[in-house]
Amino acid sequence: LVNDIDGNTFVDLVSSSASVPLGAAREDLIDPLVEAMREVGNVDSHGTATEFMVPLAEKILEITPASLTRVDLGLNGTEVVETAVKMMRRATGRPVVIGFLGGYHGETSLTSALGAEENEISKGIRPLSAGFAHAPYPNPYRTPFGPPRPGGSGDSTVDFIRDHLLFHAFDPHEVAGVLIEPILGSGGCVAPTQEFWDALTALCDEYGWLLCVDEVKTGFGRSGEMFAVGKWDLQPDLMCLGKAMGGGVAPIGAVLGSERAMGTYDDMPTGSTWSWLPWACAASLATIDLFEREPILENVRELERVGRERLGALKEKHPQIGDARAFGGFQALEFVIDRESRERDSELQHLVGRRATELGVLTDSSSTSLNIQPSLAMPPEVFAAALDRIGQATVASIAELGR
Numbered sequence: 001l002v003n004d005i006d007g008n009t010f011v012d013l014v015s016s017s018a019s020v021p022l023g024a025a026r027e028d029l030i031d032p033l034v035e036a037m038r039e040v041g042n043v044d045s046h047g048t049a050t051e052f053m054v055p056l057a058e059k060i061l062e063i064t065p066a067s068l069t070r071v072d073l074g075l076n077g078t079e080v081v082e083t084a085v086k087m088m089r090r091a092t093g094r095p096v097v098i099g100f101l102g103g104y105h106g107e108t109s110l111t112s113a114l115g116a117e118e119n120e121i122s123k124g125i126r127p128l129s130a131g132f133a134h135a136p137y138p139n140p141y142r143t144p145f146g147p148p149r150p151g152g153s154g155d156s157t158v159d160f161i162r163d164h165l166l167f168h169a170f171d172p173h174e175v176a177g178v179l180i181e182p183i184l185g186s187g188g189c190v191a192p193t194q195e196f197w198d199a200l201t202a203l204c205d206e207y208g209w210l211l212c213v214d215e216v217k218t219g220f221g222r223s224g225e226m227f228a229v230g231k232w233d234l235q236p237d238l239m240c241l242g243k244a245m246g247g248g249v250a251p252i253g254a255v256l257g258s259e260r261a262m263g264t265y266d267d268m269p270t271g272s273t274w275s276w277l278p279w280a281c282a283a284s285l286a287t288i289d290l291f292e293r294e295p296i297l298e299n300v301r302e303l304e305r306v307g308r309e310r311l312g313a314l315k316e317k318h319p320q321i322g323d324a325r326a327f328g329g330f331q332a333l334e335f336v337i338d339r340e341s342r343e344r345d346s347e348l349q350h351l352v353g354r355r356a357t358e359l360g361v362l363t364d365s366s367s368t369s370l371n372i373q374p375s376l377a378m379p380p381e382v383f384a385a386a387l388d389r390i391g392q393a394t395v396a397s398i399a400e401l402g403r
Helices: 027-040 053-063 077-092 109-115 156-169 194-207 278-293 296-317 346-358 380-401
Strands: 009-012 070-074 096-101 132-136 175-180 210-214 238-241 253-257 321-327 330-335 370-372
Touching: 009 380, 027 278, 053 070, 053 253, 053 278, 070 077, 077 096, 077 109, 077 175, 077 210, 077 238, 077 253, 096 109, 132 156, 156 194, 175 194, 194 210, 278 296, 296 321, 296 330, 296 380, 330 346, 346 370, 346 380, 370 380
Parallel strands: 096 132, 096 175, 175 210, 210 238
Antiparallel strands: 070 253, 238 253, 321 330, 330 370
């Protein structure tokens, strides 16, 4: 819950863009942070290792896919994504990284170019960084493609990469790899199919590309798995972490890699002055400890069940809702003018967000959908009641706009 200066209380379904995973200002996360700050203070992690750094690196490797054997530190998600791109190019000697339209990786010149959200976040600062190519994100609801072609990869998005990007744009041996969110976060809670992942990993294997997953937003339980790659048993070459890694009380990020991605060089500068400060490491260790001691993932799966039930019923009732999605603590409603054209109804979506706020529920109305990101520890009955209020906001907004 969130209180404003006027004494109003809101159910928080934003969670600071999923960077506060377990509720705000938890004492069991703040206390170890403060203790570490008092004991060690701030130490430049590039010059000095502390008692918190190595245990955190070891713990992260323990809970992530077996393909990842090395860790590099970072201050936040954007920074480690930039580091991952540098590593992909350094490890392969190739310049091009493939990203996906609709992805979000940050707002620096490089990460804006990688995510291809120039229209939304890059007005007036183009051109951005070079060296990227893009395919549409594999969105089952909004795919621009038809069925996979006969004799193709088994997935239409991967067919596009193979048949068009690799034919018209560049040689496959110029490509260092692919960088992708396993579930679109800011882009609207969209998850690819198993067929996509099978086809993409086969393409990476064929040409020696590195597969990097951006788990900055999906990592640490948000998807219902500790990491979203677990939904498809992926073994990536690189993984980027941030946001919830610090439990909502400290900024911290990490990029993890395989021996091929990170083990063939030791002279590439990475990180920044404030990366992996002792107290941030202590907070991250305490966050992981909570996941291991408490039934958080079980609760997230119950939140998913509630969301699928409540949001699904809302979609069935209102043709103005084109799609309702729920993957763990990532959930979304997509509003449309009509279901046949699937043209987005941003006016209705934003109004629903405002009316929900008036009813005491905070949501994230993005450029694509009304995004819902509860605390992973939120009681399911509290979440259900909040979704019911979103339903009330939807009814009121449809009537107000005469939809």
